[in-house]
Each structure stands twice: as structure tokens, then as C-alpha cells.
Amino acid sequence: MSQQDNSITLQTAQDWTTEWRSVESTYNKHNECNGFLIPAEDLQAVLDEMATQRSGKKKVRAYLGVDPSTNKEKLIIVATKPENQNDGSIIYRDMINGYNGLQTGGKLYDFTLPVPPAEDPLSPLN
Template structure:
């Protein structure tokens, strides 16, 4: 199985993904989550500080919301699934600060969707009491 075109991040701000990719990954998580964790061992996500700084510096952000997604990709000929933590800014009304008139592409005035993708395992603290 080849890498699907919507799973290839588009060239834009660092760590941002398209609305199409975010929708695909979050739908895949919802479709798989009832059986996903019995077959996969995602425990946490490592989030680089610079990534959080990028999302919180957007104008109007009062908090952030994290969505869980699953990227389907091919590694050495095998289909693998990689857990994704997708972060969006949230405004004072509790609304995600992303907009899309057509539901496919973010509007120009919309803020970005960030992909913070360092799942544990493999990027873990083996000595953490939360990783036991």
C-alpha cells in the first residue's frame, strides 16, 4: 500500500497540517479506537516547547484543544499506524480557531492545525512513574 496523498504534510508553517489530513487522522482514530488500544501501546505524547509556543501566540487563543488521530503510512513495505496529537487554538467562547467554508481546506483567515507527533513509545521516559 502506498502512502496516501492526504497523509503527506503540505509545505507550510513548521508542524502544521492541512484540514484534510486532520480530518482523516481524527476520523481514523474514532473508527479504530474501540479496538486500537488493545493492539497498540500509545501511552503519551512528547510536545516540544516551541510547538506549544507557536499555537499559543496566535491572536485570540485562550487555551488549546488536543485531538487524537492516527496516520496510516507504509514503512519498509508494511502498513503501520502512527498516533498523532493534533492541537488547535481555542477562543474565549470555547470554539476551535479553525474555519473552512467548504469543509476541505482551511480558510485564509483561519489559524493553523498543529501536528505534535512524538508518541510514546518510542519517545518515552522509561524511568517515569507514569510510564509503568
């Protein structure tokens, strides 16, 4: 992993995606979902929710789900806020309106166009 920007090599990405498909739960044995196409403006909205946080501490959390009305996979992304613990560790709390005292903002974003069908057919990760 690059220390500069947390990037990984194409080979590492291929290894990881192949591993996910071979060892993950039985969900993909019956449904094909290899990734998600994410609108940049939605991702930016999550980052904007954390604009006042120190840049080195910003993290988002992603949850996997399935919409039962369409049986389509969903990727739900939420902003987080670091909270220092008494032992010196940090817990990243989900910034969800109504949770943990948060009264504004804290939206849950559904980014999803599952892959497939929203894949790049020429991508080496497919």
C-alpha cells in the same frame, strides 16, 4: 488539583494514566500509545495564535488521530477562541483557517512523537 496552576499530584497522574490504559477503547489493545512528546516551540506557536485573547479565557483543544501511512498515533492541537452564548455560557471555537470565518492563522499542529518509543524509561508514569 492545585487552585494556583491547575497542577495535579504524581499519584493523581499515575491513577489517571493507569485508568486510561485499563478502560479506553480497544485501540490500545492492538497498539501501544501512552502519551506524546511535544516540542515546546509548537506548543508556543498555538499559544501565540491566542496572544490577543484575555489570559483567563485561553484554552487549546487536542484531538487524537492515527496517520494511516505509518500507523503512528498523532496528537493534533488547535487554538480556540471563546464565544459568548445568549444563555451566558461560553463555547470555545476551534481557530482553524477557513472555519467559522477565520481567514488567517488557525494552524493545526501535529506535535507527535508517540510514547513509546519517545518515552522516558525512568518516568513513574510509564
